Amino acid sequence: MQIFxxxxxxxxMGKRKLALIxxxxxxxxxxxxxATRGLNFGIDFTGGTLIEVGYENSADxxxxxxxxxxAGYGNAITQHFGSSKDVLIRVPPHEGMTNADLSTGxxxxxxxxxxxxxxxxxxxxxxxxxxxEELTEKGGxxxxxxxxxxxxxxxxxxxxxxxxxxxxxLVHDVVITLGIFSVLxxxxxxxxxxxxxxxxxxxxxxxIVVFDRIRENFRKMRKGSPVxxxxxxxxxxxxxxxxxxxxxxxxxxxxxxLGGEIIHSFATALIIGIIVGTYSSVYVASATALALGVSKQxxxxxxxxxxxxxxxxxxxx
Amino acid sequence: xxQYPTWKYxxxxxxxxxxxxxxxxxxxxxxxxxxxxxxxxxxxxxxxVTRVSELLKGEGISTKSIEQIERGILVRFNNTVDQLQAxxxxxxxxxxNYIPALNLSPATPDWLSALKAAPMYLGLDLRGxxxxxxxxxxxxxxxxxxxxxxxxxxxxxxxxxxxYLSIARTxxxxxxxxxxxxxxxxxxxxxxxxxxxxxxxxxxxxRGGDAFLVVSISDEEIRETKKMALQQNxxxxxxxxxxxxxxxxxxxxxxxxxxxxxxxxxxxxxxxKEILGATATLxxxxxxxxxxxxxxxxxxxxxxxxxxxERNGSPILLKKRIIVTGDxxxxxxxxxxxxxxxxxxxxxxxxxxxxxxxxxTRENVGKPMAVVFIENKTNSKRIDGELVRxxxxxxxxxxxxVIRDQFSKRFQITGLDxxxxxxxxxxxxxxxxxxxxxxxxxxxxxxxxxxxxNIDQGMTSVIVGFIIVMLFMAVWYRGFGLVANIALxxxxxxxxxxxxxxxxxxxxxxxxxxxxTVGIAVDANVLIFERIREEIRSGNSPQASINAGYxxxxxxxxxxxITTLIAALVLYTFGSxxxxxxxxxxxxxIITSMFTAIMGTRAVIxxxxxxxxxxxxxx
Numbered sequence: 001m002q003i004f005x006x007x008x009x010x011x012x013m014g015k016r017k018l019a020l021i022x023x024x025x026x027x028x029x030x031x032x033x034x035a036t037r038g039l040n041f042g043i044d045f046t047g048g049t050l051i052e053v054g055y056e057n058s059a060d061x062x063x064x065x066x067x068x069x070x071a072g073y074g075n076a077i078t079q080h081f082g083s084s085k086d087v088l089i090r091v092p093p094h095e096g097m098t099n100a101d102l103s104t105g106x107x108x109x110x111x112x113x114x115x116x117x118x119x120x121x122x123x124x125x126x127x128x129x130x131x132x133e134e135l136t137e138k139g140g141x142x143x144x145x146x147x148x149x150x151x152x153x154x155x156x157x158x159x160x161x162x163x164x165x166x167x168x169x170l171v172h173d174v175v176i177t178l179g180i181f182s183v184l185x186x187x188x189x190x191x192x193x194x195x196x197x198x199x200x201x202x203x204x205x206x207x208i209v210v211f212d213r214i215r216e217n218f219r220k221m222r223k224g225s226p227v228x229x230x231x232x233x234x235x236x237x238x239x240x241x242x243x244x245x246x247x248x249x250x251x252x253x254x255x256x257x258l259g260g261e262i263i264h265s266f267a268t269a270l271i272i273g274i275i276v277g278t279y280s281s282v283y284v285a286s287a288t289a290l291a292l293g294v295s296k297q298x299x300x301x302x303x304x305x306x307x308x309x310x311x312x313x314x315x316x317x
Numbered sequence: 318x319x320q321y322p323t324w325k326y327x328x329x330x331x332x333x334x335x336x337x338x339x340x341x342x343x344x345x346x347x348x349x350x351x352x353x354x355x356x357x358x359x360x361x362x363x364x365x366v367t368r369v370s371e372l373l374k375g376e377g378i379s380t381k382s383i384e385q386i387e388r389g390i391l392v393r394f395n396n397t398v399d400q401l402q403a404x405x406x407x408x409x410x411x412x413x414n415y416i417p418a419l420n421l422s423p424a425t426p427d428w429l430s431a432l433k434a435a436p437m438y439l440g441l442d443l444r445g446x447x448x449x450x451x452x453x454x455x456x457x458x459x460x461x462x463x464x465x466x467x468x469x470x471x472x473x474x475x476x477x478x479x480x481y482l483s484i485a486r487t488x489x490x491x492x493x494x495x496x497x498x499x500x501x502x503x504x505x506x507x508x509x510x511x512x513x514x515x516x517x518x519x520x521x522x523x524r525g526g527d528a529f530l531v532v533s534i535s536d537e538e539i540r541e542t543k544k545m546a547l548q549q550n551x552x553x554x555x556x557x558x559x560x561x562x563x564x565x566x567x568x569x570x571x572x573x574x575x576x577x578x579x580x581x582x583x584x585x586x587x588x589x590k591e592i593l594g595a596t597a598t599l600x601x602x603x604x605x606x607x608x609x610x611x612x613x614x615x616x617x618x619x620x621x622x623x624x625x626x627e628r629n630g631s632p633i634l635l636k637k638r639i640i641v642t643g644d645x646x647x648x649x650x651x652x653x654x655x656x657x658x659x660x661x662x663x664x665x666x667x668x669x670x671x672x673x674x675x676x677x678t679r680e681n682v683g684k685p686m687a688v689v690f691i692e693n694k695t696n697s698k699r700i701d702g703e704l705v706r707x708x709x710x711x712x713x714x715x716x717x718x719v720i721r722d723q724f725s726k727r728f729q730i731t732g733l734d735x736x737x738x739x740x741x742x743x744x745x746x747x748x749x750x751x752x753x754x755x756x757x758x759x760x761x762x763x764x765x766x767x768x769x770x771n772i773d774q775g776m777t778s779v780i781v782g783f784i785i786v787m788l789f790m791a792v793w794y795r796g797f798g799l800v801a802n803i804a805l806x807x808x809x810x811x812x813x814x815x816x817x818x819x820x821x822x823x824x825x826x827x828x829x830x831x832x833x834t835v836g837i838a839v840d841a842n843v844l845i846f847e848r849i850r851e852e853i854r855s856g857n858s859p860q861a862s863i864n865a866g867y868x869x870x871x872x873x874x875x876x877x878x879i880t881t882l883i884a885a886l887v888l889y890t891f892g893s894x895x896x897x898x899x900x901x902x903x904x905x906x907i908i909t910s911m912f913t914a915i916m917g918t919r920a921v922i923x924x925x926x927x928x929x930x931x932x933x934x935x936x
Contacts, residue, residue, distance in 0.1 A: 002793075007854065054766060103760070104587045122767040124586065128758035131450065135893070142891035149883040157876055191826050194888060194896045198833060198903065201884030205837070205877040209844065212873040240847040247789060247843075248836030251782030255832045258781055260774035262442075266829055 003239050010238070012282055013231045013290065019283035023172060030179020039182050042189030043125060045139075047132035049091045049102050052123040053110060058084035064110070071109035082261030086122065093129075102126075139193045143174070146200050158211055165289035166207045169280040173203045177273045191266040199273030202248070206241060206281035213237050214286065218296050226295060230286045245278045318860045319927035321920055329920050332912070333807055336814040342429050342436040343813055347421035348381060349400035352564045353407060354389040359414035366390055372410055378403050393422055419582065420564030437816045440824035440898055441761065443775075445768030446581035447589055450759035451554070453574050457754055458546035459491065459539055465647060465667050466517070467493055470532065472668035473513055479506045482527075492533035503528045543574070545648075550755050551576055557593055576755070586762050599643030599746060603677070604685040604717055608634040625689060627714045635687050635714070640677045645670030649746035651739035654731055660739035661731045664746060671726040678724040688716040688730075688746070716742055775828035782832050783809070786839055794846050796935025800921045801842040804913040808838050811909040812902065821905075824898030834906025837881070841914035845870045849936060859931040867919055874915065878907050 043050050053059075061078050064087055068076045073091055081088035094102055103124045110119055127135075147167055154163040174196060181188055213233040221229055249271065256267035353369065355361050362385075369390055370383050380403075381393040394400040400419065407417040423436045441448050463486045470493065471484055482496040497503040500521075507519050507530055516538055522529040534542075551568055554576060558566045567579035583589050605622050610632050613624040622634045647665040654661040666674055678686075691712050718730050733739045763771075787805065790798035812831060816823060849866030857865065882904060889900035926934070 002850070007851070052767070054764075104590070107587075120764060120766060121586070121762070122764045124760060124762040126757070126760035128452075128756075130452075131759045138891045138893075142887050145891070146884045146887040149887060150880055153880060153883060190893070190896055191829075191899070194826055194892065194899045197884050197888050198899075201881035201903075202837070204880045204884070205840070208876045208880060209873050212876060216869075236851065237847075240843050243793065243843045243847070244837075244840040247786050247839050248833070250785045250789065251778075251832050251836040254782035254785060255778045255829060258774055258778040259829065259832075260770060262771065262825060263774075263778075263829055266826065270833070 003242060008235045008238055009231075010235060011231060012234045013227045013287065016283060016287040016290070019287065023280075023284055026176050026179070027172060030175050030182070033179050033182040034175075037182050037185075039178065039188040040185045042187045042192075043090070043127050043132070044190040045132050045136045045188070047127045047129035048093065049106075050123075050125045051089045051091065051103055051106055051121070052081055053087050053089070053107070054120045054122045055085045055087065055114075056118045059087050061087065063113075064089070067109055067113040068106065071105065073106055073109070076106070086261070135190065139190075142193075142197060143200075146197055147171070150200070150204055154208070154211075158215065159294065161289050161292040161294040162211050162215075164292060165285045165287075165294075166204055166211070168288045169207050169277075169285035170200050170203055172280050172284050173199060173273060173276045176276050177269060180272050181269065186268060187265050189265060191263070192269045195266045195269035196273065198270060199277060202270075202274060203277030203280060206244075206277055207285040209240065210234055210237050210281055210286060211289070214289075226290055230290060234282055234286060241278060241281065245274060248274055319863055319923045321923050321927070325916070326920060329916060333810075333917075336807070336811045338429075338432065338814075339434050339818050340810050340814040342423060342425040342434045342817060345424045345426065345436070348393040348424045349395075349397045350391055350393045350420045350422035350564075351400060351404050351407065352386075352389055352391050352418045352420045352422075353411070354416050354418065354559055354562070356414045356416055356559055359412075361385060361389055365415075369407065369411070372406065373403055376402070376406055378406070391420075391422060393424075416559065416562040418562035418564045421582075435817060435820065437813065437823045438820050439772075440822040440827070441579060441581060441768075442763050442825045443768050443772050443823065444581050445763050445765035446579065447583050447586050448580075448759075448761040449578040449593070449757050450571070451550075451576045451578060451593075451755045452758045453543075453547050453550050453576065454754045454756065455543050455546065455574050458543055460486075462534060462539070462542045463491070463493065466514075466532070466534065469514075469668040470495065470510065472672065473509065474506055477505075477509050479509065481506065487531075491539065492531050495530045495532065497528040497530065500528050503530050506530060547574060547576070554578055554593060561589060575758070582765070590757070599646065600689045600691065601640040601642075601674070602635040602638070602687050602689060603640065603681060604687045605634040605636060606684060610634055625687070625712060625714045627717070633687065633714055633717065635689070640686070641666060641670040641674050643746075646746055649743045651736065651743040653736070654729070659731055660733045660736040661729045662733070662739050662743045662746065663727065663729050665727045668726070671724075674724045674728070678720050678722070681720050682722060683719065685717050685719050687714050688742075689713065690715045771825045775825055779828060779832050779835070783835050786835055790839060790842070794842075794936055796925075797842075797846050797849075797918075797922070800918050800925075801839060801846070801914070803921060804842065804917045805835065805838055807917055808906070808910050808913040809835070811913065812906050815905045815909065816902065819901075821901045822898055823902070826896060827898030827902040830899040830902030831906060834903060834910065838906065838910035838914060840877070841870075841874045841910060842918060844874055845915075845918070846936060849934070853934065853936075859934045860926070862934070863922060863926065867915070871915065874911070878911055882907050 059080075061080065064078050065076075068074065068078070068089070073094075075092055077090040079088050080086060089106060091102055091106060103126065107121055107124075147170060150170070151163050151167050154166055177196060177199060178188075180186075181192070186192075210233060213236055214230055217224075217229045217233050217236075218226075221232070224232070252267050252271050252274065255263060256271065259267060366383055366385050369392060370380070373380055373383075373392070378399050379395060380399070381395055383390065383392045385391075392403060394403065404417045404419055407415065411417070425435060467484060467486055474481055474484075474495075480498060480502055482498060484493065484495045486493050495503075495506065497506065503521060507521070510517060510530075510532065511519060516535060518533045518535055520531045520533070522531055547570060551570060555566075555568045558568055558578065558580065561580065561583065563580045563583055565581055567577065569577045571577045578593065580589055605619070608619065608622065610624075612618070613622070613634055614632055618624050618634060621637050623637055625633050625635050627633055645667050647667055649662055649664045651660065651662050653659070689712055691710065716730060716733075718732050730742065733742065783805070787802045790801050790805075792798070794801065809831070812834065845866050848870045849862045852862035852865045853859065885900045885904040885907065889897055889904065892900055
């Protein structure tokens, strides 16, 4: 089966102005939301205590709240997690109480009120404020190092304008993914961060495949402006881009639906990231490289002195 | 055209067979087992193995195997009923010094174990358990060291009759200021201190006519103190973890001031926290000679004495008056006595303790002195569904020795049976000594049901994702798609094999990494196949198209995968626990997929199409 029996010839680069406006708009909305609403950070970054309890039958949240209130944990936030039988309780730090006492206290209160056979501890997570700070710092650093590592690799393998193009695409993807998390108030925890870093890797994968073809076509095609060469390359790689994005999306949707509640934000981040990443590798990365004036000479293999190179002459844009 | 030399086939088949071999242990599942760990230096040898086997035989509990392992005895059972019965029996009959723990032990056949093949190591989020990150309060550790010096210096100056006006720690904490009436006193004091504590740095200061001596602890010594505090806490935690009866505990240093404690399979986290946080102390007391022990057992101990028990359970009478307590011990180390080569424990006391010890021992040469180890434990048990907590103070005489001479600040305990006993005693003494306080800074507990859910859901999503991708590839690329599917399957086996070989921890994000790899792994094949289609479209022969497709796609695939690998490596470097798991599976998946998707599929396609005339490709 094939999507295109012949090589498609969509004019992607002709629409790059429109794409630019869309991208800028999305980035502005994302940054605005990140600046005003921020991210809904999980306890990995904020610090605090989180307790997940499983009930035998579906749990009544208002009862759970009442129990906690009477035990002196009135400021705890409760919500269903995954199913109505699971309850997630977030407890802010209590003055003069260690974390150990806090989680034990909450669990005991729940046990007391509902009879110990009916509920079960599924998960307790506590992150001290200091550890939270460290994780945030490390996470930010990881993102920056990953971007730099990639920038260096692409500069070595391709050319600096392509490197800038791919990093602009990456920043675009990361900012928009984070922006969507911020707008939708989705929880952002350590695994989400891992997903974002995977998005960086994936989106780059897509970009490089397109760049690789652009480079090849620059060398091969005797005629054609950079815009035409880019367009042709994107079209040639289009079915691959779509097929790979689809297979990856299939498995991610499987993960989202079947992987359980804990992995939800991870799968969500990747799904968003891959959709945005596919779009950006077509529009953002190549358009940036073009805007920076990438041309045929930049990509020709270095020739020895004295060897003549008829291709370069007369083919200037 | 399109034929591989034989050696390439041999290489590919060898790699795949090795992969299958090392992935194999994961299919065998686990045996229910009980792991018995010794406490307080109780012996583990053939005799104890025989004892366990006879104990179980006596009750008619059938076992699969009993073996001596690195830190205890491992008994495997055919079913969980036997396992639970055996655990209760061992708990009851083997005595307090043997702690049984329920465990699932991989049922890897011997021939695979001989090849060092083992199943993947599951992380705590999959098997359930407790992860604690504890932080040692290093400021307190340094402060304690400073305070000990203040009291030491004070007593040494008094002892040498050097007059000083004041002595105090400075606000910065790392130095001590002593104020003297005149320079002559100061000179005298500094020569004494220099002789007694050569590692301290001394500096004279003249502030408006007052003579000050600034004594600072060298950076090196502070570093050592901190290192000691950490080590001491690790040792204490290990001891306590052993008592919890956990099959594969991890107590590990992380960074300069943190300790990771992982207790797989523990369900009662409240109890774990209590035991890890238990306090222990020591007391030195005089033993009563020729005492009427029988009267004491009957409830009438002589005035001023109390009945204690030794480790072997025999009763002993000690005087009520405490000579020195554990927080006055600065250090305890095991070693060999130089004169006769017998094992010994060296103990250093702080100045206050040393003075009391010196006074007592001077008057009691030739008499026995005992060391009592006291532990405050909270035990919680579920009785009829109610959680009942009992506080228990365990007091135990760990050593009785005859005083040979008046003790000074440093003394030693000899007459120990073995260097192992000396080591254990030193460990207990240190554990009882005042260690720098620790605090739990991170906790991640996963209940057993959630762990199992995570495994089930993770596996389901891997399988479903896998099947969807396979169907898609078969429909899309037909014959070539089937070849890619073979490669995808082999890739999955290889990931499992490499994870098993490295014994890297598989976590839930790790499973997500595998799922993602399944999606990405087909990319290499998609690139190659699309290229082959392009070549065919531009009118090349099938054979030439195959060749060109693989050749031209290669550098693209390499570039794409290396960049993803860079992101994965950064994740590994910066990530903690579960994130590392994701980075590991992603990296392994990328590398193995390069092998299977490029070499593997090419080999199959060469076998099918290579070296003959082909009119049309199934692509």
